[in-house]
Amino acid sequence: MARKPQEQPQLDMTxxxxxxxxxxxxxxxxxxxxxxxxRLNANRPAPSTGSSSSDSDTTVTIEIGKGxxxxxxxxxNKREMRRKELDQNLREVSRTSKKTPIIIRCTxxxxxxxxxxxxxxxxxxxxxxxxxFTM
Amino acid sequence: MARKSQENPTLDMTxxxxxxxxxxxxxxxxxxxxxxxxxxxxLEDGKHGIVLTPEELxxxxxxxxxxxxxxxxxxxxxxxxxxxxxxxxxxxxxxxxKERLRKIxxxxxxxxxxxxxxxEAVARVMNACTEAGLWKISFMAVGEDKTSKPGRxxxxxxxxxxxxxGR
Numbered sequence: 140m141a142r143k144p145q146e147q148p149q150l151d152m153t154x155x156x157x158x159x160x161x162x163x164x165x166x167x168x169x170x171x172x173x174x175x176x177x178r179l180n181a182n183r184p185a186p187s188t189g190s191s192s193s194d195s196d197t198t199v200t201i202e203i204g205k206g207x208x209x210x211x212x213x214x215x216n217k218r219e220m221r222r223k224e225l226d227q228n229l230r231e232v233s234r235t236s237k238k239t240p241i242i243i244r245c246t247x248x249x250x251x252x253x254x255x256x257x258x259x260x261x262x263x264x265x266x267x268x269x270x271x272f273t274m
Numbered sequence: 275m276a277r278k279s280q281e282n283p284t285l286d287m288t289x290x291x292x293x294x295x296x297x298x299x300x301x302x303x304x305x306x307x308x309x310x311x312x313x314x315x316x317l318e319d320g321k322h323g324i325v326l327t328p329e330e331l332x333x334x335x336x337x338x339x340x341x342x343x344x345x346x347x348x349x350x351x352x353x354x355x356x357x358x359x360x361x362x363x364x365x366x367x368x369x370x371x372k373e374r375l376r377k378i379x380x381x382x383x384x385x386x387x388x389x390x391x392x393x394e395a396v397a398r399v400m401n402a403c404t405e406a407g408l409w410k411i412s413f414m415a416v417g418e419d420k421t422s423k424p425g426r427x428x429x430x431x432x433x434x435x436x437x438x439x440g441r
Contacts, residue, residue: 176325228347250393255389
């Protein structure tokens, strides 16, 4: 190391700082655009078992059909209800037992968003054993 | 391009600029690669589901996309099912699931279906999985929406619900 530090020209830091700022801005901009996604798990009945809805009266059945608008129709306890009402009903169910099995029956022409809404309401009320039937 | 040698040699910026451009191009390309999925699919809100993170979802998972419209915007009652970037039929999904089950055992299936899909399209995919021996299905939903406008059609009802106060 026979170099003399006094004669060495000083390294200009400006471009490096420029580059770092550019990278930071780039990452901030790209990271902000990410949506946060969730997943909602459900079970399917085995293909062979046809009728399991009558095994006990503690299961809760929610039916989803096609409605007048794009949101579909939710039927619980033979009564058509809105999402808010269903949420309240399921909260009661959840208070009794969180392990209550939920059965969702969808008609083929029901919108998928109704199914996701119902699953979300079940998750909101901590009812996680959900199975989906197609009618 | 003969450079004039000066008394004080300045730092050559060219390699640094080269490297920066290369980095930018690399990130842009990987980002678009990661986001290359069917952009026509709009998910319904599901704020209370399990938050999807790369750590939470095993890399062995299988994602199946279901769009409600074709590329020209025409509504398809039976949906358009794709995996990766390729259109796929339910029977093909069944074959793939069966093969994967044999190789690695149980794995999660994630269905990313448009909120506007008919249930029939989703049921076809679910039936294919069930017949192949997989009974657990996950649906993808939006936990927190940061890119779309607030008036997104899929979220009206749950907005009203969530105004009641979250947990």
